[in-house]
Amino acid sequence: MAEIREVALPNTSDVYRPSDAIVEHSNVMAYARSRGFSSYEELYQWTLDNNEQFWADMASELEWFQPWEKVLDDSNKPFFKWFVGAKTNIVHNAIDRHAASWRKNKLAMVWEGEDGTQRTFSYHALNREVSKMANVLKSVGVKKGDIVTIYLPRIPELPMMMLACAKIGAAHSVVYGGFSEAALADRLAHSQSTVLVTADGGFMRGKIVELKKIADEAMARTPSVQTCLVVKRTGHTINMEIGRDLWLHELMGLPIAAADCPTEVMDAEDPLFILYTSGTTGKPKGVVHTHGGYMVGIYATLKMVFDIKEEDRYWCAADPGWITGHSYIVYAPLITGATSFMYEGAPNYPFPDRWWSLVSKHSISILYTAPTAIRGLMRFGEAWPSRHDLSSLRLLGSVGEPINPEAWKWFYSVIGKDRCPIMDTWWQTETGHFMITPTPVVPLKPGSATRPFLGIEADVVHEDGTPCGPNEDGLLVIKRPWPGMMRTILNDPQRYVDTYWTRLPGMYAAGDSARKDEDGYIWVIGRLDDVIKVSGYRLGTAEVESALVSHPAVAEAAAIGLPHEVKGNSIHAFVILRAGFEGSPKLEEELRAHVGHELGPIARPDAITFVSVLPKTRSGKIMRRVLKARAQGLPEGDISTLEE
Ligand code: PRX
Numbered sequence: 001m002a003e004i005r006e007v008a009l010p011n012t013s014d015v016y017r018p019s020d021a022i023v024e025h026s027n028v029m030a031y032a033r034s035r036g037f038s039s040y041e042e043l044y045q046w047t048l049d050n051n052e053q054f055w056a057d058m059a060s061e062l063e064w065f066q067p068w069e070k071v072l073d074d075s076n077k078p079f080f081k082w083f084v085g086a087k088t089n090i091v092h093n094a095i096d097r098h099a100a101s102w103r104k105n106k107l108a109m110v111w112e113g114e115d116g117t118q119r120t121f122s123y124h125a126l127n128r129e130v131s132k133m134a135n136v137l138k139s140v141g142v143k144k145g146d147i148v149t150i151y152l153p154r155i156p157e158l159p160m161m162m163l164a165c166a167k168i169g170a171a172h173s174v175v176y177g178g179f180s181e182a183a184l185a186d187r188l189a190h191s192q193s194t195v196l197v198t199a200d201g202g203f204m205r206g207k208i209v210e211l212k213k214i215a216d217e218a219m220a221r222t223p224s225v226q227t228c229l230v231v232k233r234t235g236h237t238i239n240m241e242i243g244r245d246l247w248l249h250e251l252m253g254l255p256i257a258a259a260d261c262p263t264e265v266m267d268a269e270d271p272l273f274i275l276y277t278s279g280t281t282g283k284p285k286g287v288v289h290t291h292g293g294y295m296v297g298i299y300a301t302l303k304m305v306f307d308i309k310e311e312d313r314y315w316c317a318a319d320p321g322w323i324t325g326h327s328y329i330v331y332a333p334l335i336t337g338a339t340s341f342m343y344e345g346a347p348n349y350p351f352p353d354r355w356w357s358l359v360s361k362h363s364i365s366i367l368y369t370a371p372t373a374i375r376g377l378m379r380f381g382e383a384w385p386s387r388h389d390l391s392s393l394r395l396l397g398s399v400g401e402p403i404n405p406e407a408w409k410w411f412y413s414v415i416g417k418d419r420c421p422i423m424d425t426w427w428q429t430e431t432g433h434f435m436i437t438p439t440p441v442v443p444l445k446p447g448s449a450t451r452p453f454l455g456i457e458a459d460v461v462h463e464d465g466t467p468c469g470p471n472e473d474g475l476l477v478i479k480r481p482w483p484g485m486m487r488t489i490l491n492d493p494q495r496y497v498d499t500y501w502t503r504l505p506g507m508y509a510a511g512d513s514a515r516k517d518e519d520g521y522i523w524v525i526g527r528l529d530d531v532i533k534v535s536g537y538r539l540g541t542a543e544v545e546s547a548l549v550s551h552p553a554v555a556e557a558a559a560i561g562l563p564h565e566v567k568g569n570s571i572h573a574f575v576i577l578r579a580g581f582e583g584s585p586k587l588e589e590e591l592r593a594h595v596g597h598e599l600g601p602i603a604r605p606d607a608i609t610f611v612s613v614l615p616k617t618r619s620g621k622i623m624r625r626v627l628k629a630r631a632q633g634l635p636e637g638d639i640s641t642l643e644e
Helices: 020-024 027-034 040-049 051-060 090-099 123-139 157-167 181-191 211-221 248-252 292-305 323-335 354-362 371-378 405-415 493-501 541-549 585-598 624-632
Strands: 070-073 081-084 107-112 118-122 147-151 171-174 195-199 202-204 207-209 227-231 245-247 271-277 285-290 313-316 339-343 366-369 395-399 422-425 458-461 474-478 508-516 522-527 531-534 537-540 554-564 568-577 607-610
Touching (some): 027 040, 040 051, 051 070, 090 157, 090 292, 090 323, 107 354, 123 157, 123 248, 147 157, 147 211, 181 285, 245 248, 271 323, 285 292, 323 339, 371 405, 371 568, 405 422, 493 508, 537 541, 541 554, 554 624, 585 607
Parallel strands (some): 171 271, 568 607
Antiparallel strands (some): 070 081, 202 207, 474 508, 508 522, 531 537, 554 568
């Protein structure tokens, strides 16, 4: 079981307890008291025993155009429905209700560019900009139910465009700005988007990323795109195709971009967005999330876990193009009425203290990031953070992969000065929101995401579904539905059933291996499938392999992830060349660049080995586990199914 281990299980019994002041003033304790409980344990049990009541409590803190008739409809498992019959729009809760309240002049979004440019938006200003963009989208023919693809750098127009789509009932499909043309073309084609929103370029480490150029190549492969809206960010010369490409700022200056736009009334179960994520086989799958349940789930988790208070300045340092950004940069902070900070560039540009200078400059109180970023900054030593006043910080967070205890402790003591609890949040694109996570009242063990969130029933089980004993390796499962769960895979409901709900009947199989210790703390080990987490980004071996075989020299390829000190995993590829080609360092470099061009820099293999055969099962499946063991000089395990 769990033979593919991404990170060695930390062997530590340290426990870090939050201060009484943090516990006492936490949102989660306030909720516990309102329900008549004095302990988190009692509250958690109550949320399982009264699951629908708990989620209804959370939903009642938001505004609905029409209330629900039923909290959960489980009559057609695993196609669950939440808040059935309710009408809402996530944008009403994220913007409209704040813009109509005392918060209208509160800052919703603070942005700093890599070059130091700053832009700020109050809830009132955000409402105006999003409304104008929504009217622009309408003017180019976007209607309720359409899917708009967004391919933008980390600039305010990215969250605004997502919100503008949601406001008029169109679903957005955001493609991460670090992806390249094949990745963009596949997603455009699959979603049949007729409108693409991009920018001339973005800035990263002082250089221009040529987004429009990549978009042009992707659009050449996908004739479905009829309109391309272009945000001006870099101002360098780009190709603008007449009849297809339009500058957003020009349209925003026309009367069609009126500053008010009605927020579309949506059914709670109407799609809000599609987000493509890598799976075990084939092309990435389009995960579908909805307006109602997703809104409730992200709101409740952000409020309780990151303990959002009116005066907070909250910074989730992910990219809006991934689920972490969708849920916890864009939607949830706005729903809670918080002030959310966003930074455009690289953490160590121009110097390794850029992030720490931002914390002090903007008085950040909550910083949510990923183990890979922490490890990357840790390398530069304590002198860089110690130059800055980090006393505004109150809570820290981690997501994306298991955090090794050394990085945890560095984050805790050097950045958090031994007083900021770390919320190690385990969740997935598919789950929509945090599933296993501490709240500020839970004692912490470095490396463990601790306990399931309120209302969430998670467990570690054997292949037959029976629970594992303490510290036994098993499959991580979720045993009951939750509001922000994905509803299906776009155009492929059967794949949704097969991927998540068939392995263990009645349970959601997350695809991770984990252990539960004697205290009920869950320790996630890593992926069980052919998904590689590189710097916290999720990539499928299948995607890297298909990028490699699209090169004329390559006949066959296999990609694996090997442990890497900073990135968590790095990609190593094994390649069989076509007749007439010979392996050389030059060809290796060419293939690495080819993958970078097709998929994006994050997918570029660290090393490529030319081989004449690949280990396969008798049914022809590549045994990546064997390649991985060989590459690390480890025992190959059970090879009885290996082809002669
Ligand atoms: O393996 C788990 C890992 O990231 C996977 C989900 O990846 P993605 O859909 O890209 O979402 C990442 C951000 C929510 C999981 O199956 N993972 C995520 N968070 C953690 C984690 N592994 C351990 N600890 C975490 N906190």
